[in-house]
Amino acid sequence: MSPTPIDVVHDRADLRGRVGRWRRRDQRVALVPTMGALHDGHLSLVDLARGAADRVVVSIFVNPTQFGPGEDFERYPRDDAGDIAKLARAGADLVWMPRVTDMYRPDAATTVHVDGLTDGLCGPLRPGHFDGVATVVAKLLIGCAPDVAVFGEKDWQQLQVIRRMAADLDLPVTIIGAPTSREPSGLARSSRNVYLSAGERPAAEALNQVLTDVAGRLTAADIDDTAAVPAAIAAGIARLQALGYQQIQYLQLVDATTLVPLTLPPPAGRPARLLVAAILGTTRLIDNIPVVREELPGYQDRSVRSTAAPSHTIS
Numbered sequence: 001m002s003p004t005p006i007d008v009v010h011d012r013a014d015l016r017g018r019v020g021r022w023r024r025r026d027q028r029v030a031l032v033p034t035m036g037a038l039h040d041g042h043l044s045l046v047d048l049a050r051g052a053a054d055r056v057v058v059s060i061f062v063n064p065t066q067f068g069p070g071e072d073f074e075r076y077p078r079d080d081a082g083d084i085a086k087l088a089r090a091g092a093d094l095v096w097m098p099r100v101t102d103m104y105r106p107d108a109a110t111t112v113h114v115d116g117l118t119d120g121l122c123g124p125l126r127p128g129h130f131d132g133v134a135t136v137v138a139k140l141l142i143g144c145a146p147d148v149a150v151f152g153e154k155d156w157q158q159l160q161v162i163r164r165m166a167a168d169l170d171l172p173v174t175i176i177g178a179p180t181s182r183e184p185s186g187l188a189r190s191s192r193n194v195y196l197s198a199g200e201r202p203a204a205e206a207l208n209q210v211l212t213d214v215a216g217r218l219t220a221a222d223i224d225d226t227a228a229v230p231a232a233i234a235a236g237i238a239r240l241q242a243l244g245y246q247q248i249q250y251l252q253l254v255d256a257t258t259l260v261p262l263t264l265p266p267p268a269g270r271p272a273r274l275l276v277a278a279i280l281g282t283t284r285l286i287d288n289i290p291v292v293r294e295e296l297p298g299y300q301d302r303s304v305r306s307t308a309a310p311s312h313t314i315s
C-alpha cells in the first residue's frame with residue numbers, strides 16, 4: 001500500500017497557518033529539526049515525536065551558518081525527494097523546507113550564543129558551530145511554535161546546548177532527547193556515514209566498542225583513583241590509533257549535563273558521559289555513551305541497535 005502523500009511547505013506563513021489550524025483543534029504539535037539525508041536514526045525521532053504529539057512537522061534545512069570554512073557544507077548529502085518519501089512512510093504530517101534566503105535576512109545582526117557548554121569538546125574545534133546551531137534552532141522553534149521538539153542524543157553536546165538555549169530564552173517548548181539509533185555493529189547512524197569507504201567501515205564500527213570498554217574501566221575503578229581516568233582514556237586513544245584513525249580530536253569524560261571535564265571516575269549518582277570525535281579518512285565521526293556506576297532511571301545506555309526501520313513504540 002502506498003503511503004499517504006505528505007505536504008511540503010517552504011514559507012513560514014504557510015507553516016504557521018497549518019500549525020495554527022491544528023492548535024485550534026487542540027492538537028499538540030511536535031517539531032523534528034533535521035538537515036535531511038534521512039536515515040533510520042532520524043525516523044526514530046519521528047517515531048518518538050508521534051508518541052509525544054498529535055501532529056509531527058519535520059524540518060529539513062542544511063544550515064549554512066553552522067558549517068565553518070573548510071567544512072563539508074557544499075558536499076553535505078542531500079536527497080529531498082527520497083527524504084519526503086521516507087517521511088510520508090514514517091507517518092509525519094508535514095515537511096518544512098525553509099529557503100536560506102527566508103531563514104536569514106541579508107542584514108541579520110542577531111546570533112544566539114550559549115556560554116560555558118560550548119567551551120569544550122566540539123566548541124573550540126568548530127568555531128561558530130554552536131552559535132549557528134543555537135541561532136537556527138531558536139528560529140525553527142519560534143517559526144513553528146511546537147509543543148515539543150525532538151533532538152538526538154547522538155549529538156550530546158548539541159542537545160545540552162539546545163536545552164539550555166530554550167530554557168534561557170523562555171521558549172514555550174519541551175525538548176525531548178532521543179536515544180542514539182545504531183547499526184547492529186554499534187555504529188551510530190549518521191548522514192555523514194555515506195562518506196565512509198568499505199575499507200574504513202570496520203574501524204568506524206569498532207568505535208562504539210572502544211567507548212564501551214573505556215566506560216567499563218571507568219565504572220570499575222575506585223572513585224578516588226587519580227590515575228584511572230587518564231589511563232582509561234590513554235588506552236582508548238591507543239586502540240583508536242591502532243584501528244587507523246588519523247586524528248582523535250577528543251575522547252573525554254564529562255559531567256553529563258554541564259559538560260565539565262571529570263578527572264575522577266564518577267561516583268554513583270553522578271551521571272557522566274564519555275564523548276569522542278575522531279577523523280577516519282575524510283569522515284569526522286562522533287559518538288557518546290553514559291558512564292554510570294549503577295543503573296539510574298533515565299541514565300542507562302538508551303541507544304538502540306537495529307537493522308529494521310523503527311517501530312512506532314520507542315519510549
Ligand SMILES: Nc1ncnc2c1ncn2[C@@H]1O[C@H](COP(=O)(O)OP(=O)(O)OP(=O)(O)O)[C@@H](O)[C@H]1O
Pocket residue numbers: 033034035036041042044045150151152153154155178179180181182188189190191192193
Ligand atoms: N543515530 C542517531 N540516533 C538518534 N538521533 C540521531 C541520529 N543521527 C542523527 N540524529 C539526530 O537527528 C537530528 C538531525 O540530525 P542531522 O540531520 O544532522 O543528522 P546526522 O546524521 O546527525 O548528520 P551528521 O552526519 O551531519 O551529523 C539531530 O537531532 C540529531 O541528533
Ligand SMILES: CC(C)(CO)[C@@H](O)C(=O)[O-]
Pocket residue numbers: 033034035061063066133136137155158
Ligand atoms: C539541530 C540541527 C537540525 C540544526 O541545524 C542540526 O544541527 C542537526 O541536524 O543536528
Ligand code: BAL
Pocket residue numbers: 066067155
Ligand atoms: N548533527 C550535527 C550537525 C552538524 O554536524 O553540523
